[in-house]
Amino acid sequence: EVQLLESGGGLVQPGGSLRLSCTGSGFTFGNYAMTWVRQAPGKGLEWVSGATATGTNTYYGDSVKGRFTISRDNSKNTVYLQMNSLRAEDTAIYFCARETMMYDFWSAYKDYWGQGTRVTVSS
């Protein structure tokens, strides 16, 4: 059974940093691109970042570019999201999701999602 488990969320002050982790099980992790998607309170889904299966290529949404870094350790079946210079508007539930392709985000879709981890940026 495919499972994705996010961790690392919590309360952080504006300007602070947090690292989210997403560990996959039940599939060959290194064969799939992975994505982070978030949902702020009262808002819709927002794509945050994606990494190809090997982690060679990474992509970011404009709102997080230059502040967030996605990486992955396929030996640990884990994808990370390093979040720096956090702002109040980064407050959201962060989901990780598995893409159906290794490299082609443009033709892929998210077939499995984690339950999410909550990030609150507040003083």
Added chain:
Amino acid sequence: QSVLTQPPSASGTPGQRVTISCSGSSSNIGSNSVNWYQRLPGMAPQVLIYGNDQRPSGVPARFSGSKSGTSASLAISGLQSEDEADYYCAAWDDSLNGEVFGGGTQLTVL
């Protein structure tokens, strides 16, 4: 302001057919396939339609998708109470080099 435009709400009575639209541009829907996701209250999102009009196994045939030019639609026929959820369209955007979601449509079954 989302790159893909969806109506914020839709409604229907049990058994009815409801359609949710998703409008984009040449750099996203016009160039790439559209996926639709459903988020039930308190649950993680799940895919309903991928590749414009394909249903994953396990998704009822009541759900269907279509795309024409820079717009896409999700149709739900034989509406059921358990279809009350938020629905999102999504597509890769070649100009932004990232994925874009619609703002979401909250479906109410009256």
